[in-house]
Every structure is written in C-alpha cells, then in structure tokens.
Amino acid sequence: MTSTDSSALLLSRQLKDLQKNPVDGFSAGLVGDNIYQWEIMVMGAPDTLYEGGFFKALMTFPSTYPIMPPTLKFASEMYHPNVYPDGTVCISILHPPGDDKYGYEQANERWSPVHTVETILLSVISMLSSPNDESPANIEAAKEYREDYPQFKKKVQRLVRRSADML
Structure with missing residues (x-):
C-alpha cells in the first residue's frame, strides 16, 4: 500500500467518524469526490465575538498526511489576528x-x-474564541484587537452578520 493509499484510507475513516458522530461547531464534507479537499463550515461558538456566524473554509491535505499537516483557508471573509488576510x-x-x-x-x-480533522477544527474554534495576538498572522487585526477592541469587535460583528446573510 502506498502512502497515498494509506492517507486516503485514513481521511475516509476520519470523514465517516465525523459524519457518524458530528461535533458541535463545525461540519465537513468533500469537495466533489476528492478525499484531499474538504469543505468545512465553522459555526461561531456561543459567547464569542463570532457567535452566530457561518464561515466556509477549505482544508487541503497533502498526500503525505498524517505525516505532514493540511492547510486550512477560510473562503468566507475573516478578520482575526491568527488568520492571514x-x-x-x-x-x-x-x-x-x-x-x-x-x-x-x-x-x-x-x-x-x-x-485528526476533529482536533484541528476544535483548535480553530478555540483560536476564534481566544486569539493569540503575540504571534499574529494579521498584524492589523492583532493591533486593533489590542489597542481598539471596540472597533475590532464592530468589524467582527459585521462579518458575522454578513456570513449569516450568505446562507
């Protein structure tokens, strides 16, 4: 069995597990029938700035998964210190x-x-509720989060409303 075969098998198993035992806060499915491309929907967690939001993302797995990590990129607009522009x-x-x-x-x-996909997405949900502004991917968002929280909050709430309207 090649590493590609075993990574595809592992990803199939993880997808089946998530469909059988859904986790609060996100859903996942394939893009077409490509086991290496997953469409993710992250729901803004209660009692966070992102509450009520629905954010689409794409998770792309390398053929060397699980040795190497996937990438996760929001397709929906996202304003957060740990998400690149x-x-x-x-x-x-x-x-x-x-x-x-x-x-x-x-x-x-x-x-x-x-x-696993589940532990990654639980980490993303955690990241949304408690940003790490010490090591920002989006410097503008981190600076605003630290120095003008009311303005940061206003921008995020606008995104949340927009994301809900897109459904």
Missing part, C-alpha cells in the same frame, strides 16, 4: 513538525500525526 489559518498545530526555525514554537506545539 488571504484567509489562511495560522495556528501551531498546522505548522510542519519539528523545531521552529524562529524559536517561537516548541516542537510539541507543532503538527503531529496524532492530530
């Missing part, structure tokens, strides 16, 4: 395994093959 999510567990060349993250905070 192009929508790409920047959290430690999605960074390649091993030591961080910048010395910011420890190896145990980065990708590990024990992570």
Whole structure:
C-alpha cells in the first residue's frame, strides 16, 4: 500500500467518524469526490465575538498526511489576528513538525500525526474564541484587537452578520 493509499484510507475513516458522530461547531464534507479537499463550515461558538456566524473554509491535505499537516483557508471573509488576510489559518498545530526555525514554537506545539480533522477544527474554534495576538498572522487585526477592541469587535460583528446573510 502506498502512502497515498494509506492517507486516503485514513481521511475516509476520519470523514465517516465525523459524519457518524458530528461535533458541535463545525461540519465537513468533500469537495466533489476528492478525499484531499474538504469543505468545512465553522459555526461561531456561543459567547464569542463570532457567535452566530457561518464561515466556509477549505482544508487541503497533502498526500503525505498524517505525516505532514493540511492547510486550512477560510473562503468566507475573516478578520482575526491568527488568520492571514488571504484567509489562511495560522495556528501551531498546522505548522510542519519539528523545531521552529524562529524559536517561537516548541516542537510539541507543532503538527503531529496524532492530530485528526476533529482536533484541528476544535483548535480553530478555540483560536476564534481566544486569539493569540503575540504571534499574529494579521498584524492589523492583532493591533486593533489590542489597542481598539471596540472597533475590532464592530468589524467582527459585521462579518458575522454578513456570513449569516450568505446562507
């Protein structure tokens, strides 16, 4: 069995598990019939700024999954310190395994093959509720989050309303 075969098998199993035992806060399905491209819907968690929002994202898996991490990119507009302006999510567990060349993250905070789609998405939901503005992907959002929280909150609430209207 090739690594591509085993990664496809693992992804199929994870998708079946999520469909059998859905997790609050997100849903996942394939883009077409490509096991390496998943469409994700993240629901803004209660008691967070993103509450009531519905945010589409695309999770793309390498053929070397689970050795290497997938990427997650919001297709819906997202304003958050840990999401690049192009929508790409920047959290430690999605960074390649091993030591961080910048010395910011420890190896145990980065990708590990024990992570699943479920653990990744639970981390994203956690990220939405508590941003890490010490290591921002979106510098403008992090600065506003720290220095003008009411304005940051207003922008996020506008996105939440827009996301709900898009459904």
